[in-house]
Amino acid sequence: MTLAAPEFYTAPAAQLARRPLNIAVIVGNRGFFPKHLVTSGRETILQVLEKAGMNAIILDANATAFGAVESLKEAQATAEFFRAHRDEIDGVLVTLPNFGDERAIANTLRYADLNVPVLIHAFPDDAGHMTIADRRDSFCGKMSVCNNLRQYGIKYTLTSLHTVDPTSESFANDLQRFGQICRVVKGMRRARLGVMGARPEAFKTVRFSEKLLERAGISVETLDLSEVFGRIERLNDDDP
Template sequence: MPISFPPVRLGFVPANRAGFSDSLAAAMRDEAVEAMQKAGIEVVVPSPQETKVGCVENLREAERCAELFRRADVQGIVVGAVNFGEEQAAAWAVRQARLDVPVMLFGCQEDGVLRRGMARRDAFCGLLSIGEVMRQIGVPYSVAPRPILFPRDPAFAQAVDWFARVCRVVHGIRRARYGQVGTRPDVFWTCRFDEKRLQRLGPTTVVLDLSEAIAAASALADSDPQVQRTISAAAAYADASGVRHESLLRSAKLEVFLRRFREEHALDALAIQCWISLERNFGVCSCTTMARLGDEGWPCACEADILGAMSMHAVMLASGRPAALADWNNLHPEDDELVNLWHCG
């Protein structure tokens, strides 16, 4: 099932240059804004009342554009060379916004084969200059797969959709809060991570000893309405005819506790210790609970694998669908393209 996210909010710098046609620049600005809005993007861009024809041509207009971006807290910035594009102004708008968000560049195509006396954009040259100045000031950027095109082209919508997904991932991960319940099994070095270094990237880790989770889940009454509703939902989620009621009850209590833990700490994803402590000390695995929560848009990784949970979170943000974390267990002995995947989460 698709997962609903708020629209991505992108700042747009329509880079103009004196000496080129303002009307051509304005037409491409408007076409780009319309195309991004049709793609479901919330666009923040100077209006024609704020800058000349709503574009950015000089440092004063760049400052005004940057202020709009800061105030709106945009999640990414698209720089479009609507003609040659003033590279200093375009770069200044990005730099002065001081948001450290992803940046994508593109340039606008000519209206036809160039002829003497015909108004032209020279956006390809401008795009190269803008990219070079971005490099000089230390701003990393992406370029649309087709760097010179009309915003009405399907390729532009595809590039904007890709970029919006990148921005959603970056925005979501930098502000993420991940729950870690328990510790990894000692032999699973693949699950190791550095909590402090991860924090420098943005995500916060909220830790809880597995014994506390087990105690809290065990303390829930069998008759708790939320527990009973969870049992019914789990039985409808998958065939539970061969599962003992006691196991369903314990799984439901674990799920109810984890949901409350998530709400209390505003968690975006979870990594929980399962094998083999949960089985020995609580009598159930976490697989069904993790799968149900993941399908609802709350990624869950097993073995306290925080980096795995973060990867699931990123995939979910990018795809708009639930993410799964699997082990690549076996390659088929005859078909090199066939693999057996298994794991929970």
């Protein structure tokens, strides 16, 4: 006999899977690199997120220089904005249309203290546009950002390619995978897992620590198998 859940019941994970993800966006910038790349890169990323069905949570373009983060003051302002939307944010996308300022990006994430998945993206350079007017150098900027995040103890996710066109299929796949990571993290936080019965004596491969799960915010509720069988026995064949 299959025990069906009441029709009105919707699992939190299912609710999360249906709603659009809210992604906080940090646009990096470094002073002596071309500013027009920051402006156009910001617009491109927002269009890509919209196409992917994700909501962008980003500071107004006029709130900081070129709508990006470079200085300590801009990092503080962006972090404050993110904290105000803490309960909405599922993940953070850091994008580098030029080299970017690694300290400002790391400080933004530290001050915001969101504790959500972070994806690091860097725009690729065009071999035909490597003059001072169009050179990005996001390749090196990404390494600097990641190095600082490791020093700060902030975990992050990388794209499949070190630098990637955000309008490409490769980045679309990266974004989809990142979205799945965000959903899993959001769904497992403060989760309550039910365990029916004890572990089979012969299978130590399925052992786990309830204390470690609890430390991660996941509670485990146990139910003896005899209770399960007893409840089943008391059911009538026509019970819903």
